[in-house]
Amino acid sequence: MRSFDRIGALFVPVLLAGCAGSAAPPAPVISVADFERHVATLASDEFEGRKPGTVGERKTIEYLTAEAQKLGLKPGNNGSWTQQVSIVEITAGSDATLRFDDTALEYGKDMVIWTKRVVPEIAVDDSPMVFVGHGVVAPEVGWNDYAGLDMRGKTAVILINDPGFATKDPDLFRGRAMTYYGRWTYKFEEAARQGATAAIIVHDDEPAAYPWDTVQNSWMGPQLDVAAADGNAGRIAVEGWMTRSAAEALLRANGRSYAELVQAASQRGFKPVELRQRASSTLRNGIRRASSSNFVAMIPGSKRPDEYVVYMAHWDHLGKTLARSGDNIFNGAIDNATGTAGLLVLARAFQESRRPPERSIVFLGVTLEESGLLGSAHYVANPVFPLKKTVAALNMDALDAGPPTRDVTVIGFGASELEEYLADAARRQDRVIKNEPTPEKGFFYRSDHFNFAKAGVPALYFDLGVDDREGGVAAGEARAAAYIVNDYHKPSDEWRPGMDLRGSLENLELLYQIGAKIAGEKRYPNWYPTSEFRAARDRSLAAP
Ligand SMILES: [Zn+2]
Structure with a gap:
């Protein structure tokens, strides 16, 4: 067992083994304006809180499809942009x-x-x-x-x-x-x-x-x-x-x-x-039976198109309620218009990169996260791309509104070699990766990457961190706490012009760097031997 896991918020810069000397991928083009436009659109009242099965779902899928077409992405599911998710x-x-x-x-x-x-x-x-x-x-x-x-x-x-x-x-x-x-x-x-x-x-x-x-x-x-x-x-x-x-x-x-x-x-x-x-x-x-849709877009790899790096974000949120007076729309700007917008800006960064990815890049917008991670559960049970060839799953759920930080918070710290890629990319931003402050709360098990982890696919999920470059830890912790108290799963989680997304843009750049690096390699990063998901991955990789 890794003894540092029991110590909250311990600073542990992780050394990156075996990667010294490899050139960094070309700098991505992650556009602030693009990111803001996507978040503002997805979180607008017109999208009605993106509840599965409502007009909010239709508008969200239409928007993602139109943007993916503009970016020149390929439909991911055998010619279709969606994967039907049957629920009961x-x-x-x-x-x-x-x-x-x-x-x-x-x-x-x-x-x-x-x-x-x-x-x-x-x-x-x-x-x-x-x-x-x-x-x-x-x-x-x-x-x-x-x-x-x-x-x-x-x-x-x-x-x-x-x-x-x-x-x-x-x-x-x-x-x-x-x-x-x-x-x-x-x-x-x-x-x-x-x-x-x-x-x-x-x-x-x-x-x-x-x-x-x-x-x-x-x-x-x-x-x-x-x-x-x-x-x-x-x-x-x-x-x-x-x-x-x-x-x-x-x-x-x-x-x-x-x-x-x-x-x-x-x-x-x-x-x-x-x-x-x-x-x-x-x-x-x-x-009662119902259905909803996962959104699946991709960029085929130039050299190893049958190996995949998956970026994922749940597009769904809570919709609206008629019982409330006043603002009755749960816009879900942070949760998770930010992650969904992240899929689009990362796709653009890959499309505009001078070095096309050698492995395929998948952009997966999953549904029904708020109902118990069901869209990702369906995907993992019915994978569009073989899980044993899925090299990594990188999840975005509720990118923070905040200024740049000196740290990156890894949810489920100490789990897989993907953290070494993250630490390496973070170092180039003069940042360090840290354990989450309350690992006993099990946040790692509460978003969609968990379904990939259970199936053995190495998965990474991280947050902004709390050591703000402007204001330090006191400001960062107050900012994180204020989101939970004021806006988490409330109608007030909405887009506000001038919202500070600089920190999340830095995290998106980390996500790009990690994905681009893995897409250019032949290596399969794995869970650490102490991880509860390692055995599943080893079994999956050994299978014919
Ligand atoms: Zn969420």
């Missing part, structure tokens, strides 16, 4: 049941369950239950909570977060910093790989970092997800959460205490515990 909205009935033998848990109060399978109803009968600790299989750490278990037909009871967080041991997983293994999405995915019938995560305020209310608000009511051709038959039959007190009662009936088992599950050599009870459950679903 499933609403579990509030009469959903979950019983452990004769003990019935109350929907909403004690548990929240759902199925991602696109079926009108589903039932689980007398499924043997197993407490599987954190439910983690992490080859790079030598950890397997499912070792020796056959989960077919069984129900997994799983702790949230990971053993590193539970023990605060900096040498276990990544200590307090969140890993992919700590996320609820991972728990369900792994239980599905193990063949389990049901998986119930135990909610606990501290390791979850949110209260039970959040579970209720997030998982009761309509749930959007991508709809695979098989109706999501590969997903686990019943997924859900139960309260800590429900789990305490369950474990007590087995003569075990929750605290004791949390501790046991956080030590090496933990063995899963078969429980006496059997789980039964019934669910009825309301189902």
Whole structure:
């Protein structure tokens, strides 16, 4: 484990190995005026907050297509500028049941369950239950909570977060910093790989970092997800959460205490515990289908056109609400008209470069990020370009409004060799790369690059930094905090003439330099050996 990961905002200039002497790509032409024009247009009231399925989507896709044509880009998806994303909205009935033998848990109060399978109803009968600790299989750490278990037909009871967080041991997983293994999405995915019938995560305020209310608000009511051709038959039959007190009662009936088992599950050599009870459950679903579009444009590579560097940004935002008086449009200027505009200005920089890229460059505008990273999830499940030939995914989500900074904040710091490319490019701007201040919040897992990472594709996501050249850290931190408090996911996140985008232009230049360098190389940068995504990439590269 990289011990510096547990120290917030530690200055760590990373040395770039093996790249000394290679000439920098020609300077890009990133036009301030262009960038402002795109942001102002995409964030205008006319685009109605770019909500998928609305006129805002149509205008956004039309605008991106027209601009891409002007730039001479090629449609990316077999002659089409878009990739259709099929989504499904499933609403579990509030009469959903979950019983452990004769003990019935109350929907909403004690548990929240759902199925991602696109079926009108589903039932689980007398499924043997197993407490599987954190439910983690992490080859790079030598950890397997499912070792020796056959989960077919069984129900997994799983702790949230990971053993590193539970023990605060900096040498276990990544200590307090969140890993992919700590996320609820991972728990369900792994239980599905193990063949389990049901998986119930135990909610606990501290390791979850949110209260039970959040579970209720997030998982009761309509749930959007991508709809695979098989109706999501590969997903686990019943997924859900139960309260800590429900789990305490369950474990007590087995003569075990929750605290004791949390501790046991956080030590090496933990063995899963078969429980006496059997789980039964019934669910009825309301189902609605809809679709939206990813935007895909590209520049074919001059020498290795079948290898790809992907720039990505979600074009969608929250639309508008009729319930509000006054300004009812969530314009999403920063989130994420800036990133979407970034696709266009980077495309122009590549088109105007004197050295055309040897690998292909893909400009991917994904939809439904705000609904749970669904457009990127769909793309990764149905990749237009082979993922094993996708050399890097560079994400832009909410480029900041701010002045130039002395630093660059890497989200998910210490993960991949792409950070060496970033550090090198940043050095030429007299900047250094830094860890994010709160790695335990798991921001790396909250934007679209994460779906690429899960599939093994090296992915990079970074922010402006907080050490402003004008005003220093105090000014930068105040600026970053003010955005979260005043504008994040609010109608006031709108374009204002004179908005300071100088810092983001510097970051766009970094993105250009990184992409141009990778596009001119034969090398495949990888995740570091300590990364939870390394094994997936190694498997993918070794596949025929
Ligand atoms: Zn965003």
